[in-house]
Amino acid sequence: MLSLSSLKFANSQKKKYQTSLAMKKIIKFEKNDCAPCNMVSAYLDLKGVQYETVNPFEHPELAMKYKVRSVPTVIVEQQDEILHRIIGFKPEELQRALAV
Amino acid sequence: MIAKKWILLNNEIMRKQDDEYSLHKDKEAVRSYFLDYVNKNTVFFYTLKEKVDYLIENDYYIDFYQWYTFEEMQQVYDMVYARKFRFPSFMSAFKFFQSYALRDDSGEKFLERYEDRVVAVALFLSRGNLEEAMSQALILINQEYQPATPTFLNAGKKRSGELVSCFLDEVGDNLNGIGYAIDSAMKLSSIGGGVSFNMSKVRGRGESIKGVENRSSGVLPVMKIMEDTFSYANQLGQRAGAGAVYLNIFHTDIEEFLDCKKINVDEKVRIKSLSIGVIVPDKFMELAEKDEACYLFYPHTVKLEYGQYLDEMDMDQMYEALITNPNVRKKKINARHLLVKIAQTQKESGYPYIFYKGNANRGHALNGLGNVKFSNLCTEIMQVSEVSDIESYGKEDTIRYGISCNLGSLNIVTVMDNRRVKEAVKTAMTSLTVVSDITNIEMVPSIRKANEELHSVGLGAMNLHAFLARNFIMYESDDALDFCNVFFMMVNFYSIERSMEIAKERKKTFKGFESSDYASGVYFDSYIRDDIKPKSEKVAKLFEGIEVPSREDWERLKAQVAEHGIYHAYRMAIAPNQSTSYIMNSTASVMPVVDVIEVREYGDSTTYYPMPYLTNDNYFFYKSAYDMDQKKVLRLISVIQRHVDQGISTILHTNTKDSTRDLAVYYIYAHKLGLKSLYYTRTRKAGIDECVSCAV
Numbered sequence: 046m047l048s049l050s051s052l053k054f055a056n057s058q059k060k061k062y063q064t065s066l067a068m069k070k071i072i073k074f075e076k077n078d079c080a081p082c083n084m085v086s087a088y089l090d091l092k093g094v095q096y097e098t099v100n101p102f103e104h105p106e107l108a109m110k111y112k113v114r115s116v117p118t119v120i121v122e123q124q125d126e127i128l129h130r131i132i133g134f135k136p137e138e139l140q141r142a143l144a145v
Numbered sequence: 146m147i148a149k150k151w152i153l154l155n156n157e158i159m160r161k162q163d164d165e166y167s168l169h170k171d172k173e174a175v176r177s178y179f180l181d182y183v184n185k186n187t188v189f190f191y192t193l194k195e196k197v198d199y200l201i202e203n204d205y206y207i208d209f210y211q212w213y214t215f216e217e218m219q220q221v222y223d224m225v226y227a228r229k230f231r232f233p234s235f236m237s238a239f240k241f242f243q244s245y246a247l248r249d250d251s252g253e254k255f256l257e258r259y260e261d262r263v264v265a266v267a268l269f270l271s272r273g274n275l276e277e278a279m280s281q282a283l284i285l286i287n288q289e290y291q292p293a294t295p296t297f298l299n300a301g302k303k304r305s306g307e308l309v310s311c312f313l314d315e316v317g318d319n320l321n322g323i324g325y326a327i328d329s330a331m332k333l334s335s336i337g338g339g340v341s342f343n344m345s346k347v348r349g350r351g352e353s354i355k356g357v358e359n360r361s362s363g364v365l366p367v368m369k370i371m372e373d374t375f376s377y378a379n380q381l382g383q384r385a386g387a388g389a390v391y392l393n394i395f396h397t398d399i400e401e402f403l404d405c406k407k408i409n410v411d412e413k414v415r416i417k418s419l420s421i422g423v424i425v426p427d428k429f430m431e432l433a434e435k436d437e438a439c440y441l442f443y444p445h446t447v448k449l450e451y452g453q454y455l456d457e458m459d460m461d462q463m464y465e466a467l468i469t470n471p472n473v474r475k476k477k478i479n480a481r482h483l484l485v486k487i488a489q490t491q492k493e494s495g496y497p498y499i500f501y502k503g504n505a506n507r508g509h510a511l512n513g514l515g516n517v518k519f520s521n522l523c524t525e526i527m528q529v530s531e532v533s534d535i536e537s538y539g540k541e542d543t544i545r546y547g548i549s550c551n552l553g554s555l556n557i558v559t560v561m562d563n564r565r566v567k568e569a570v571k572t573a574m575t576s577l578t579v580v581s582d583i584t585n586i587e588m589v590p591s592i593r594k595a596n597e598e599l600h601s602v603g604l605g606a607m608n609l610h611a612f613l614a615r616n617f618i619m620y621e622s623d624d625a626l627d628f629c630n631v632f633f634m635m636v637n638f639y640s641i642e643r644s645m646e647i648a649k650e651r652k653k654t655f656k657g658f659e660s661s662d663y664a665s666g667v668y669f670d671s672y673i674r675d676d677i678k679p680k681s682e683k684v685a686k687l688f689e690g691i692e693v694p695s696r697e698d699w700e701r702l703k704a705q706v707a708e709h710g711i712y713h714a715y716r717m718a719i720a721p722n723q724s725t726s727y728i729m730n731s732t733a734s735v736m737p738v739v740d741v742i743e744v745r746e747y748g749d750s751t752t753y754y755p756m757p758y759l760t761n762d763n764y765f766f767y768k769s770a771y772d773m774d775q776k777k778v779l780r781l782i783s784v785i786q787r788h789v790d791q792g793i794s795t796i797l798h799t800n801t802k803d804s805t806r807d808l809a810v811y812y813i814y815a816h817k818l819g820l821k822s823l824y825y826t827r828t829r830k831a832g833i834d835e836c837v838s839c840a841v
Binding site for chain 1: 161164165166617619761762763764765766768772
């Protein structure tokens with residue numbers, strides 16, 4: 046379980062809008078004022094994962110493309126193939142999917 | 146307690162499978178609602194003849210045989226039933242049977258289905274013209290047009306209220322005038338209308354009566370009486386009375402007027418059930434913008450000095466003169482502080498409405514007849530009005546214009562789908578005209594005069610947000626502006642064309658047509674100058690197969706109007722429509738939706754209402770109004786406003802974190818954009834359930 050201080054630290058270290066250079070592309074769908082979305086960000090930042098963030102209400106066409114139905118949703122994609130879809134803040138699933 | 150099956154099915158919508166809402170469950174809920182409830186509680190008739198005769202003989206319907214033979218009626222019923230109408234969502238079926246369907250006198254059994262209500266409305270409004278009845282029935286069963294609740298609910302019924310929605314009148318500055326207003330309020334409220342009064346002519350607190358200073362107690366006590374009047378005169382206890390009062394922002398009582406809506410104010414001055422609106426002339430916005438001192442004026446001293454009401458003056462011209470005239474009593478305040486006070490009151494109570502007088506009169510086609518001075522309960526009616534002089538017994542009263550208006554709305558989705566914008570607008574205009582024709586409010590002469598001479602109607606529209614979402618267009622986008630610009634231009638065009646045709650048929654225009662901008666042709670200038678066509682490819686595709694009136698068409702229309710005139714002084718107004726939008730499976734008015742799936746509590750159960758045409762794919766196109774940039778919403782409304790001769794009920798959606806300063810910015814922005822009014826301001830409370838789309 047993450048401690049509160051590490052979450053805060055992670056939040057301040059947030060790096061958004063950075064495209065991963067690796068083959069795998071990680072997209073996180075999120076929305077403002079959404080607590081679980083922030084928790085996912087904090088977790089990814091803590092693990093040093095690079096990802097893109099998308100607000101589905103600003104880019105509904107992307108939400109449609111990836112069939113996103115709720116936030117937070119993390120999509121792990123490799124060459125247009127969706128490898129993983131993690132809905133909500135589920136650290137174990139995230140860990141498994143991202144192998145971090 | 147026995148759980149109702151249809152409620153359970155409806156609730157299953159929210160159960161997510163593979164992260165998708167079970168939206169199809171709502172269809173099952175409708176089916177169950179019919180099979181397990183409606184059908185079991187509907188009076189059964191063996192034949193149509195038996196049903197029609199029963200309804201007429203038992204005083205449920207008026208005697209339709211005075212206009213139609215049975216065979217003619219059957220033709221309309223057959224056509225309507227052949228369309229195989231099905232309610233697309235549980236909420237629309239529920240709302241219809243709960244509030245609109247005719248019940249027997251015990252209130253337990255239904256006598257009408259949706260189809261029957263549609264036929265009754267069509268037969269009633271067509272007064273024996275079978276062909277017309279068929280067209281009226283067709284736009285109703287196609288759900289292309291929805292008359293306002295008073296018309297849809299009451300048409301054809303023998304024991305019913307009036308068909309008109311909305312009345313407005315001025316209050317004169319003497320006991321006779323105030324008495325007339327209260328008397329009118331009582332009568333109009335009892336027949337089912339929302340009533341709005343302009344109080345700006347009533348003298349302020351501390352003004353003189355019969356030359357004795359400090360005797361007047363101002364507008365608030367009159368409002369108190371009004372409030373009690375509306376709660377007393379309801380409609381047979383079925384519907385509470387509803388009223389609104391407007392006050393000019395330069396009236397010295399304005400601060401108390403705003404305070405009456407505060408929650409923590411003394412009971413003696415608190416006005417709970419009356420709606421309030423502020424009339425804001427351009428001059429005030431200018432003072433607020435420059436952050437200058439602002440003077441409020443005692444209206445009676447103004448009237449004594451100039452022989453003209455403060456409320457009827459052009460403040461741009463008169464403001465300086467009023468300040469410097471020592472005979473005019475005044476009070477100094479700060480314009481920005483007052484604007485912030487309005488914002489505070491709105492955050493607390495949602496009120497006041499704001500009526501931008503300057504904007505409402507710029508481009509008002511009837512300025513030759515008089516000015517628009519205030520608005521109504523939903524801030525979409527904007528017509529010329531003038532205070533009547535009510536004399537004592539034995540002397541002749543001088544009756545001038547009150548305002549009466551009946552409303553209806555087009556369903557943007559169905560008229561666009563069916564490629565029937567022209568037909569729907571024209572048939573809707575005919576329908577509204579009949580309502581105006583058969584309305585005769587004898588008991589309030591100023592309202593009757595206005596209806597008889599001006600024949601005003603208000604055609605609006607609903608389902609805008611769902612239409613855009615269904616076509617994958619964001620409400621805040623430029624494509625949305627583009628669509629609205631073309632669509633509402635078309636509505637404007639065909640409503641004028643139909644009004645001209647009626648004037649031609651009847652050889653009669655509204656009174657004063659000659660001095661209007663329609664007669665001079667000025668009204669048509671901008672349409673003849675700029676050809677309005679869809680700009681983007683995406684929007685152009687939406688209009689494929691629909692003929693969009695061109696510059697040449699407008700030129701032709703201008704000539705026809707010059708020759709024949711038009712029948713209606715006012716034609717369009719976009720109402721907020723709440724209950725009717727549920728029946729029509731529509732998003733309300735031209736406003737954005739508030740929730741993607743609305744939660745409603747009814748008595749013992751919670752029901753869910755997914756927005757019309759919502760699928761798991763277009764979910765994010767139904768962005769909540771609270772999450773939208775309000776400036777973009779106002780921008781869209783301003784585009785629609787260009788094509789609407791009256792107003793649009795515009796709701797501001799704000800969040801708790803928005804400051805009063807943010808609100809004041811919206812007021813100034815709305816004014817700059819040319820909006821004529823702002824309706825409620827709604828504030829979303831911050832909370833844990835704020836995250837509507839979170840799955841976890």
